[in-house]
Amino acid sequence: MYDIMYIPDEYGSVKSEVGLKLSDSAMKSYFKENSSGKWEMQIPDDSIGRQSHRWPIGFITSGCVQGSKKLSAEGFCEAVLLSHLREEQWKEMLLKQRRSEIYVLVRNLKSVAYRLALASIVLEYQENDIEFL
Incomplete structure (x- = not known):
């Protein structure tokens, strides 16, 4: 940010x-x-x-479409903070269990309830970034 x-x-x-x-x-x-x-x-x-304190690392700009089979959302996040969060999560996992996605908690600004979600750092997918966007 x-x-x-x-x-x-x-x-x-x-x-x-x-x-x-x-x-x-x-x-x-x-x-x-x-x-x-x-x-x-x-x-x-x-x-x-x-x-x-839960550090905000970004903001979701477009949410999921209700009833969609492929749930996804887009947002702006601080890539460095996301990578630090992934490193913290990897410390607790075996090498085989590690994923490139990062577990994050998301919530609506008007809500106090958090939901678990997976985040990806698009910059790491430079070969596929045009396809992804």
């Missing part, structure tokens, strides 16, 4: 050059604006808050 610039529109929503839209309340729950006007990740101050 570091390379996405957020620009407020006339309705108070925040959007990026690539079409990402967030309400002001959602934006302020994840990010804070510093004195230079740039947004940075909001990290809890207390130790308990830091231990239980």
Whole structure:
């Protein structure tokens, strides 16, 4: 998310050059604006808050189609954080069990319930990236 610039529109929503839209309340729950006007990740101050904090690594921009046989969604994620998450997951697995996909938790911004999902880093599939997109 570091390379996405957020620009407020006339309705108070925040959007990026690539079409990402967030309400002001959602934006302020994840990010804070510093004195230079740039947004940075909001990290809890207390130790308990830091231990239980779920780091947002991205945003889903298009969800699954209900009733579809092939469930998939697209989003923007920080690739470095996704790869670190995969490394953490691989530490607990045998070599044969390792997958290129990463287990992530996703939720609707208005919900508190998380669902398990699989994420892939498209940049790792450079040979097939045009086919994938």
